[in-house]
Amino acid sequence: MKAQRAVAHRPPRVRARTTSIAAFVVLAALIPTTASSAPGTRETDVELPYVCTLPSGPLAATARITAEFPERAAAGEAFAPSGVTTSVQLPAEAVADLAARGAGEVRAATRLEVAVAQGTAGAKATWRGGAEPVALPESGPLTLVSKGDVPSVVGRGDGDLTFTAGALSIDLALDAANPPAADPAATATAAHADAAGPGSGSLTVDCTLAEDAPGQGLLATVPVGEGGSPGPSGSPSPSRGTGESGESGESGAPDPEARGDREDGRSDGSPEVLETAPGAAPDRDDVPPCRYDEQTPPTDVSLNAYVTGYANVNKMDGAAYLPPSCLLIEQGLPVDGPPDPEHIIFDTVSWANFHYQGRKQTPPFPSTFLSFDFAPVKATMVLEQTGPIRIDSRIKLRLSDFTTVTDTYVRAPLVAHVTELEVNGTPLDVGPDCRTETSLTSVDPDPAHHPGDHLVLYGRGEQLIGQEATGYLLLSGGTLSGETSIPAFTGCGTADGEDLDRLLTASVSGPGNHIKQVQGQTCAIAAPVFPTPETPGQCTEDLQPYEIPVAER
Amino acid sequence: MKKNTRRSAIVVCAAASALGLAVGPSSAVPSTVWTVTPSPAAFKATNVGNIVLTATIPMTCTVSGAEGTMNSATGNPGDVADITTMTFGSSASPCTSVLGNVTTTSVVPWDVIAVDYNASTGVTKGHIGNVKAQVTAGACKFTVVGKASATYTNSTGVLAVSSVVGDLSVSSSPAPVNCGSVVTTATKPTFKGNYAVKVKSTNAIPTIVGSNP
Numbered sequence: 001m002k003a004q005r006a007v008a009h010r011p012p013r014v015r016a017r018t019t020s021i022a023a024f025v026v027l028a029a030l031i032p033t034t035a036s037s038a039p040g041t042r043e044t045d046v047e048l049p050y051v052c053t054l055p056s057g058p059l060a061a062t063a064r065i066t067a068e069f070p071e072r073a074a075a076g077e078a079f080a081p082s083g084v085t086t087s088v089q090l091p092a093e094a095v096a097d098l099a100a101r102g103a104g105e106v107r108a109a110t111r112l113e114v115a116v117a118q119g120t121a122g123a124k125a126t127w128r129g130g131a132e133p134v135a136l137p138e139s140g141p142l143t144l145v146s147k148g149d150v151p152s153v154v155g156r157g158d159g160d161l162t163f164t165a166g167a168l169s170i171d172l173a174l175d176a177a178n179p180p181a182a183d184p185a186a187t188a189t190a191a192h193a194d195a196a197g198p199g200s201g202s203l204t205v206d207c208t209l210a211e212d213a214p215g216q217g218l219l220a221t222v223p224v225g226e227g228g229s230p231g232p233s234g235s236p237s238p239s240r241g242t243g244e245s246g247e248s249g250e251s252g253a254p255d256p257e258a259r260g261d262r263e264d265g266r267s268d269g270s271p272e273v274l275e276t277a278p279g280a281a282p283d284r285d286d287v288p289p290c291r292y293d294e295q296t297p298p299t300d301v302s303l304n305a306y307v308t309g310y311a312n313v314n315k316m317d318g319a320a321y322l323p324p325s326c327l328l329i330e331q332g333l334p335v336d337g338p339p340d341p342e343h344i345i346f347d348t349v350s351w352a353n354f355h356y357q358g359r360k361q362t363p364p365f366p367s368t369f370l371s372f373d374f375a376p377v378k379a380t381m382v383l384e385q386t387g388p389i390r391i392d393s394r395i396k397l398r399l400s401d402f403t404t405v406t407d408t409y410v411r412a413p414l415v416a417h418v419t420e421l422e423v424n425g426t427p428l429d430v431g432p433d434c435r436t437e438t439s440l441t442s443v444d445p446d447p448a449h450h451p452g453d454h455l456v457l458y459g460r461g462e463q464l465i466g467q468e469a470t471g472y473l474l475l476s477g478g479t480l481s482g483e484t485s486i487p488a489f490t491g492c493g494t495a496d497g498e499d500l501d502r503l504l505t506a507s508v509s510g511p512g513n514h515i516k517q518v519q520g521q522t523c524a525i526a527a528p529v530f531p532t533p534e535t536p537g538q539c540t541e542d543l544q545p546y547e548i549p550v551a552e553r
Numbered sequence: 554m555k556k557n558t559r560r561s562a563i564v565v566c567a568a569a570s571a572l573g574l575a576v577g578p579s580s581a582v583p584s585t586v587w588t589v590t591p592s593p594a595a596f597k598a599t600n601v602g603n604i605v606l607t608a609t610i611p612m613t614c615t616v617s618g619a620e621g622t623m624n625s626a627t628g629n630p631g632d633v634a635d636i637t638t639m640t641f642g643s644s645a646s647p648c649t650s651v652l653g654n655v656t657t658t659s660v661v662p663w664d665v666i667a668v669d670y671n672a673s674t675g676v677t678k679g680h681i682g683n684v685k686a687q688v689t690a691g692a693c694k695f696t697v698v699g700k701a702s703a704t705y706t707n708s709t710g711v712l713a714v715s716s717v718v719g720d721l722s723v724s725s726s727p728a729p730v731n732c733g734s735v736v737t738t739a740t741k742p743t744f745k746g747n748y749a750v751k752v753k754s755t756n757a758i759p760t761i762v763g764s765n766p
Contacts, residue, residue, distance in 0.1 A: 301692040301731050331692045334733030404610050406651040461651050466603050468613050468649045475653020475691040527689045529656050536644045
């Protein structure tokens with residue numbers, strides 16, 4: 001992902017510097033860690049040898065890692081490598097392994113352990129990436145190209161900050177292309193396989209850095225502070241999203257002494273946590289509570305659930321990450337739908353509200369990035385409701401074969417509100433009312449019955465007789481998607497009276513922005529289902545949603 | 554009402570297509586002695602293929618199981634087994650429907666009732682009796698009660714449950730709540746699926762033989 005297009009939308013240089021920073025900060029709130037190709041960065045392009053364990057045994061592979069790092073950072077300054085791409089080339093033997101499992105196409109997600117070290121202090125980050133599905137080649141090697149955002153890092157003192165690649169895990173989702181000849185015996189213990197059936201399933205391939213890797217896997221060195229010499233104290237730390245802050249790196253860490261300080265990583269010298277790395281389910285401690293209370297008492301049809309996901313911002317060629325947000329839902333009662341000669345139809349209207357600290361909004365979602373002059377910037381936004389969220393579900397039972405389908409439309413009137421900005425730790429006031437003029441809008445499939453501006457998300461659940469239900473269902477969750485236009489911004493201005501509306505509108509507002517949200521299993525307050533050997537948990541003991549969903553791109 | 558008629562038709566149709574349903578002529582002389590081997594003995598049963606519960610809309614369970622004790626019995630019908638544990642779904646594989654995940658809690662004991670034995674095929678016909686299960690899908694809750702027609706085949710150890718319309722009903726006390734028009738007391742649920750029965754201690758297939766000495 002690149003930010004050059006945003007650059008093209010920047011105003012002439014006659015604008016004040018604060019204006020430029022503020023504008024870019026807001027944009028960056030929508031696209032964490034996607035700044036790239038800016039002056040003052042340098043690109044890392046490293047090809048490393050790995051040994052990957054496949055069902056047939058260990059095989060040599062290569063991983064090419066490209067990313068952009070700042071040429072220099074200040075002590076205490078947050079930054080994140082941008083444009084991180086991991087290209088893994090698996091040999092033909094690996095392709096044969098996958099083909100033997102009936103796969104014709106694979107979708108890969110990568111997890112690269114990266115040791116971050118400064119002097120004797122170390123920390124470990126996980127760089128996650130996702131790849132588009134690729135067909136298995138008929139001959140030759142298989143190349144998987146994954147991309148993703150990575151956690152921010154703060155160097156606590158002066159000295160070189162090193163990034164060193166370690167273990168690499170590749171999660172493969174296998175899809176059949178042709179009738180397979182799956183061999184269950186091919187499921188070796190070394191590779192974790194979970195075949196869902198012939199020609200489909202999943203496989204995790206663990207790879208270790210080869211002993212002869214150049215530089216022992218060193219990816220980049222970023223000088224921090226005035227000098228480049230190692231500093232005496234402080235542990236660099238990635239964001240909490242890794243869940244591993246404070247741990248020293250893998251064997252690839254340049255300084256074997258790094259382990260000595262691993263326990264100190266969360267000491268008083270630890271940096272502020274900046275963002276949650278996408279791709280992993282956050283800990284419950286890291287998500288806002290989602291429960292009914294005295295101000296919002298439950299009824300006998302009350303449900304709650306978390307929702308999380310991404311919203312693209314086309315003009316920025318990037319995506320905003322919405323962290324798990326609480327929805328309180330009043331489940332509707334199904335009523336008979338319209339007559340249909342081929343189906344029995346039930347319609348249900350449910351209503352929902354976001355719930356965050358008593359307000360009908362998402363939690364603030366902070367994002368951190370580097371502006372062009374590498375001042376660390378933290379921006380915060382919320383999505384605020386301007387009315388209740390309506391959820392229309394239609395169950396259609398086909399009489400000919402008893403196939404049942406549930407189509408669900410979620411209509412949410414939501415404005416995007418920029419609440420806070422910090423540049424280099426200094427708050428920058430954009431005013432209390434910096435938000436989109438109207439709700440995010442979508443083309444409604446039934447505008448006559450659903451007038452007004454609102455976002456529309458759609459999900460479909462389906463069940464063939466005798467088989468499991470799949471897809472999105474309000475009660476059990478799933479993926480909702482849609483497309484939205486981001487309206488013009490209004491009310492955005494600095495304390496000295498500078499108007500930022502036009503700048504934001506030109507840079508962010510526009511049509512065709514894809515949204516993908518994942519809703520978790522609901523908890524029914526009046527009929528809670530707790531985890532048992534027979535039942536997956538739907539509710540925690542204090543009646544919060546048991547499931548915290550993971551955002552998907 | 555027209556729509557109700559159509560719904561009944563669906564259930565009938567679904568029942569007729571069920572696996573293992575073998576409604577045939579009764580034996581000339583009804584069995585009054587039911588010899589279960591071994592007896593008494595603890596048994597366990599696990600599903601073979603998916604279990605489908607239908608209450609207007611189908612619900613599928615990929616995991617289901619039963620445990621209990623079996624005993625030889627006399628009389629017709631004969632109570633040849635008590636089911637003391639009956640589960641639908643697991644923590645990893647909940648039962649699903651287009652409403653969402655469905656949780657079914659069985660109120661046991663259930664009974665296995667033998668009615669007719671065909672000596673030439675080794676198949677016992679009868680039903681699962683005293684069925685009672687509380688079903689929830691989100692805020693929708695209802696209770697299913699009644700029986701479910703079934704057959705047991707000695708050669709395979711398969712208990713084929715295939716209820717017919719009228720076997721099961723939706724309880725009016727407690728009545729369904731928050732299910733709207735999908736599930737009402739007029740709904741005719743069905744329960745279909747096959748279970749492999751084993752003697753718990755030996756994994757052997759038990760047999761049921763009916764006779765009239």
